[in-house]
Amino acid sequence: MATPSKTPPGADPKQLERTGTVREIGSQAVWSLSSCKPGFGVDQLRDDNLETYWQSDGSQPHLVNIQFRRKTTVKMLCIYADYKSDESYTPSKISVRVGNNFHNLQEVRQLEMVEPSGWIHISLLDGANSPIRTFMIQVAVLANHQNGRDTHMRQIKIYTPVEDSSMGKFPRCTTVDFMMYRTIR
Amino acid sequence: MTVLQEPVQAAVWQALNHYAYMDAVFLAERLYAEVGSEEALYLLATCYFRSGKAYKAYRLLKTHTCSTPQCRYLLAKCCVDLSKLAEGEQVLTGGVLNKQKSQDDIITEFGDSASFTLSLLGHIYCKTDRVAKGSECFQRSLNLNPFLWSPFQSLCHLGEKLDPEQIFRLSSLHIPLAPPPPISPAQNPSHRLDTALMETPQDTLELNRLNLESSNGKLTSDSTVSYIDSSLISPDPGSLLANTVSMGSTGSLLGKQNKPKSGRSLLGGPAALSPLTPSFGILPLDPSPGDPTYLQNYSGSLDTQQTAPSKKSVSRIGQSKSVFSQSGNGREVLPIPFSQSQSSAPHSSTTPQVLSPTLVAPPNIQPRRSTRLFTSASSTAKENSKKLKMKFPTKIPNRKTKCKAAKTSNSNLNESLDILKLDSSMNDSKSLTTPGYQSISLQRAATDMVLSMLRELGRGYQALCCYNCQDAINILSSVPAHHYNTGWVLTHIGRAYFELAEYTQAERVFSEVRRIEAYRVEGMEIYSTTLWHLQKDVALSALSKDLTDMDRLCPQAWCVAGNCFSLQQEHDIAIKFFQRAIQVDPGFAYAYTLLGHEFALTEELDRALACFRNAIRVNNRHYNAWYGLGMIYYKQEKFSLAEIHFKKALSINPQSSVMLCHIGVVQHALKKSESALETLNKAISIDPKNPLCKFHRASILFANDKYKAALQELEELKQIVPKESLVYFLIGKVYKKLGQTHLALMNFSWAMDLDPKGANNQIKEAIDKRYLPEDEEPVTEDFLYDSAADVEESSMTDADDSQLHTAESDDVL
Numbered sequence: 002m003a004t005p006s007k008t009p010p011g012a013d014p015k016q017l018e019r020t021g022t023v024r025e026i027g028s029q030a031v032w033s034l035s036s037c038k039p040g041f042g043v044d045q046l047r048d049d050n051l052e053t054y055w056q057s058d059g060s061q062p063h064l065v066n067i068q069f070r071r072k073t074t075v076k077m078l079c080i081y082a083d084y085k086s087d088e089s090y091t092p093s094k095i096s097v098r099v100g101n102n103f104h105n106l107q108e109v110r111q112l113e114m115v116e117p118s119g120w121i122h123i124s125l126l127d128g129a130n131s132p133i134r135t136f137m138i139q140v141a142v143l144a145n146h147q148n149g150r151d152t153h154m155r156q157i158k159i160y161t162p163v164e165d166s167s168m169g170k171f172p173r174c175t176t177v178d179f180m181m182y183r184t185i186r
Numbered sequence: 187m188t189v190l191q192e193p194v195q196a197a198v199w200q201a202l203n204h205y206a207y208m209d210a211v212f213l214a215e216r217l218y219a220e221v222g223s224e225e226a227l228y229l230l231a232t233c234y235f236r237s238g239k240a241y242k243a244y245r246l247l248k249t250h251t252c253s254t255p256q257c258r259y260l261l262a263k264c265c266v267d268l269s270k271l272a273e274g275e276q277v278l279t280g281g282v283l284n285k286q287k288s289q290d291d292i293i294t295e296f297g298d299s300a301s302f303t304l305s306l307l308g309h310i311y312c313k314t315d316r317v318a319k320g321s322e323c324f325q326r327s328l329n330l331n332p333f334l335w336s337p338f339q340s341l342c343h344l345g346e347k348l349d350p351e352q353i354f355r356l357s358s359l360h361i362p363l364a365p366p367p368p369i370s371p372a373q374n375p376s377h378r379l380d381t382a383l384m385e386t387p388q389d390t391l392e393l394n395r396l397n398l399e400s401s402n403g404k405l406t407s408d409s410t411v412s413y414i415d416s417s418l419i420s421p422d423p424g425s426l427l428a429n430t431v432s433m434g435s436t437g438s439l440l441g442k443q444n445k446p447k448s449g450r451s452l453l454g455g456p457a458a459l460s461p462l463t464p465s466f467g468i469l470p471l472d473p474s475p476g477d478p479t480y481l482q483n484y485s486g487s488l489d490t491q492q493t494a495p496s497k498k499s500v501s502r503i504g505q506s507k508s509v510f511s512q513s514g515n516g517r518e519v520l521p522i523p524f525s526q527s528q529s530s531a532p533h534s535s536t537t538p539q540v541l542s543p544t545l546v547a548p549p550n551i552q553p554r555r556s557t558r559l560f561t562s563a564s565s566t567a568k569e570n571s572k573k574l575k576m577k578f579p580t581k582i583p584n585r586k587t588k589c590k591a592a593k594t595s596n597s598n599l600n601e602s603l604d605i606l607k608l609d610s611s612m613n614d615s616k617s618l619t620t621p622g623y624q625s626i627s628l629q630r631a632a633t634d635m636v637l638s639m640l641r642e643l644g645r646g647y648q649a650l651c652c653y654n655c656q657d658a659i660n661i662l663s664s665v666p667a668h669h670y671n672t673g674w675v676l677t678h679i680g681r682a683y684f685e686l687a688e689y690t691q692a693e694r695v696f697s698e699v700r701r702i703e704a705y706r707v708e709g710m711e712i713y714s715t716t717l718w719h720l721q722k723d724v725a726l727s728a729l730s731k732d733l734t735d736m737d738r739l740c741p742q743a744w745c746v747a748g749n750c751f752s753l754q755q756e757h758d759i760a761i762k763f764f765q766r767a768i769q770v771d772p773g774f775a776y777a778y779t780l781l782g783h784e785f786a787l788t789e790e791l792d793r794a795l796a797c798f799r800n801a802i803r804v805n806n807r808h809y810n811a812w813y814g815l816g817m818i819y820y821k822q823e824k825f826s827l828a829e830i831h832f833k834k835a836l837s838i839n840p841q842s843s844v845m846l847c848h849i850g851v852v853q854h855a856l857k858k859s860e861s862a863l864e865t866l867n868k869a870i871s872i873d874p875k876n877p878l879c880k881f882h883r884a885s886i887l888f889a890n891d892k893y894k895a896a897l898q899e900l901e902e903l904k905q906i907v908p909k910e911s912l913v914y915f916l917i918g919k920v921y922k923k924l925g926q927t928h929l930a931l932m933n934f935s936w937a938m939d940l941d942p943k944g945a946n947n948q949i950k951e952a953i954d955k956r957y958l959p960e961d962e963e964p965v966t967e968d969f970l971y972d973s974a975a976d977v978e979e980s981s982m983t984d985a986d987d988s989q990l991h992t993a994e995s996d997d998v999l
Contacts, residue, residue: 021755024788028758175941176910181689181719182878185813185835185844186783 010119014079014158021173023076023160027067030159035064038151046157051081054155056090057142063152065140066103067159074161075099076132078123078140081156084116089149091116092142097123099135106139116146132162191221198229207237228257235260240267255296259303266306275310278303289326301331308337312344321346328353332637338644342651345807345838350644354637639669647678653809653839655682673703681712687844687873692716700729707733707742711776714746718753726750741771745780752780757788775805782814791818809838813845816852825855843873847882854886862886877907885916893920911940 017023032043036059045053046065057063084091094113100106110123127133138159142152174180194217201210214230227250234242244264252258258277265274279287292307293300304327311320321344324337332354341348642665649658659682662675669675676699683692696713699706710733717726730750733743744767752760761784767777782797795818801811816831832849839845846869853862863886869879884899900917907913918933 019755024757174910174912176907177721178907179877179881179910179912180721182687182844182847182876184783184817185810185842185848186715186718186780 007116007118008114008121010117011079011122012120014120014122014160017160022163024163025158026069026073026075026161027157027159029069029073031068033066033068035059035062035066046154049156051083051155054087054153056153057151059151061143061150062096063142065154065157067138067140069136072134072136074132074134075125075138075159076162077160078125078138079156079158079160080121080123080140080154081119082114082117082121082153083155084118084146087146087153087155089145089147090151090153091146091149092144092152092154093146094142094144095123096141096143097125098139098141099125099133099137100139101136103137106137109133111143191217191223191226195225195229198233202233202236207233211237224252224254224257227252228254228260231257231260231264235264240264244268244270255299255303259296259299259306262303262306266310271310271313275307275314278307278310289323293326293330301327301334303327304330305334305337308340312340317344320344332356333640335640339647342648343805343807345651347652348644348648350641350648354640354644356633356637639665643675646675650678650682650685653685653841655686655841658682671702673699673706673709676702677706677709677712680716681709684712684716685839685842687842687876689716689719693720693722697725704732705736707737707740709742711742711745711749711780714749715780718749721753723750723753726753739770741767741774741777743767744770745774745777748780748784752784752787757784760784761788773804775801775808775811778804779808779810779814782811782818786814786818786821791822794818807838809835809842809845812838813848816848820848820852820855823855825852828852829856841872843869843876843879846872847876847879850879850886851882854882854889859886859890875906877903877910880906881912881916888916888920888923891923893924896920909940911937914940 014023014025018025027047032047034043034046034055034057036057037043038056038058041054041056043055046055055065078097080092080095082091092114094111096108097110098106098108109125109127112121112123114121125133125138140157142154145152174183194213198210198213198217201207201213210233211230214226214233218226218230220226227246231243231247234240234246241264243260247257247261247264252261262274262277265271265277279292287295289304289307292303296303304323308320308323308327311317311323321341324341327334327337328341338348338350338353642661646658646661646665649655649661659679662679662682663670665675676695680692680695680699683689683695693713693716696709696716699709699713710729714726714729717723717729726746727750730743730747733740733746737743744763748760748763748767750760751757751763761781764777764781764784767774768781771777778797778801782794782801785791785794785797795815798811798814798818801808801814805811812831812835816828816835819825819828819831829849829852832845832852836842836845836849846865850862850865850869853859853865863883866879866883866886869876870883873879880899880903884896884903887893887896887899897917897920900913900920903910903913904917914933914937918930918937921927921930921933
């Protein structure tokens, strides 16, 4: 069996944000974890700092629950994982489930990572290739590298597509000349 | 007791004029403890206020009774600065609940400071939602003192239609009714030159009182006029003239140096001028005082050299001396001021020290001089001159030549024009031999210059506030070059371009402002929005850094910072900065508007609505906020509400093509396609350069199945904006509808080229679905619109991203 190739890192989601096509909406959600070590919880997961991380402290699967106030369009999920610093704590199999509440979740993506070393982009598209609309997302860590029990997750970001509806149902303009006249600021 | 006060008061004023606030406060406190009079109280409160501690002045004045108008004015000013508007109003007018004084009462009570008092009162009324009363106060204030810009500005902001021609004019009405204007010709130009330091309300009061007396005398009959003139002229013609000469020579800023010596104080009691009196109409008699810039330069030079002015004054006295000798008044000029001052009845000047090399005018001379000023300024000038003629058959030419000879290097066209004017006016009335009268006519010319400048700027500003932007640009561009190249004028021209949506022009003008006046913050928020529209992020971040480093307490700097981060799509940080701008100045409407836009971009529509409403609360005519509300309602698909708000914004700013475009889109959404087309036609006629109007017109035509017209429109648009993928996308759709699939494909592929990111999802779908039957098209289109939200400016990272995504998903699955 050939050695599976390492998962290449994706681009920094900040770059994506700057294009204005997506927007980070983690702040609109309530985050909860299945378990965590004191001092290594949700805050460290959402603090925009790649040095701090969430460390789980229970049995697998480890869960990150993201609940929105209203049904939200979600396009992409970005997870930062680094095998070099986390070794056996690095997640290797991740399942993403969506639904209305805890009892209503259905898996939409499952991915396996091999020695990741950066941002992993998980795009959440439904059957018609459009971003899913959901109340809740659950990220489950099913397995870690080297069969580790607990997992480290350094950062998670969740993105919604930006709809520019200020000028009718048209896609965004591309040139400055158009954009100048788009809005009165 | 009175005698004891004056040296101390003089010392305090000197300290104040030298910005040594600690010294001034210390001495004033001792004086107040010693004397406890209302004069001293006022002096102490002034020291506190000028040192920036309005709360100290406020508490001091509150705890002690203040009955004099100056004290009450200062107390009201402190109240307004501390946002205690009701209290301020009560101080000035007797409050909302008690019987209020009418504005006429206020005018008579406050005398000279009535114009400022009314301006302050107008400000209070406007802030407390009594706009009609406020604007009335502003009008009266302007009537009293046409040199005040802030009431005019406030009136423009309220949307009042004013006539700058009428406002910035010294009418003869001014002179009899209210003392200030007579003083103003002489006073205010120098006020404009000097800082507020030079001004003491007591002096104005005193002068005005005397003026009032004399002007009241004037009112009665011409004989009074002649009486005044004769009283001015006959007894001590030489001395008076000498005094005026000396006064003229000292220039406004010399008073500073005179301060400790003149030692007169003025508060209700015996009239005594504070050392700052030189601001009263002491204009140099040197050539071309009619040129305000010259005046500026002159006083500037006076500032710098203490000895020079004295030399000048001495030289001028020499000149006048010779004039006198010609006219037969062989009196010694120099000692006379001394004697005059000491003989002046109501004033107690201390010592001849008072009139050391830098001369100060004895107060009794000044009022009379001022009467002469306003007599010259008034329509009765000619009569006066005739009377003067009788008294002074001396020659003018000498004066003229001396004027010309003494001309400094500040010559410019205006100056020479003024000289010519003066020459002609001097030629007309031969009586203008007396240096005093000459100074008056020169000052009159100066004030005319100033007022004509104010009229021009007023017209331009008025046009801008009514959003007649092209007119405003024309008017403001036609001011003389040395005024044009100043921050104020250029900023407003830049703003006019901004309102016309000519952002490149606006950017050019604003960068000029930055070059000329790097310290200017007013108007920088408009500059930042211009850069935001043009997407010049480097310039914007540089501007933001500069301004926040320079002044952390001005809202404009934080607005610029917020715009900078908004352009970088970091909306949370932008929100933080806009909130900071609001914290710094809750009365800055634009900060609320920008915050509202940021909330709208982060889809927090309720908070956005609240922000826009706040902006409207602060400034009812802030059309951007009305537009913002309309935009939010449009996003929420409340189209009729959106239309109402857009129309309200349009009523404020009728020439905005972007606004009309939006209204057109909304009307189309409301299914009123004909009116939508009409609106868009109007928008295009106003501003043919707006591509979005054409685009929307094309899309409406397309929606109404007028494919040929739509195509024509789009073809034109293609010429204007060749790189816009939306255009090709729409053309492609039109061709698809027309069944010309190859052309549609061609255009879709062009659109894809111009915008690869969006093309991946949306246009591919458009291509793939081309074989679907017609009835499925709407679904397709909606679907396209949804995924089309991904369409964005192409960037390499995005392309990489998408490749990586696909790579990853391949790996995973």
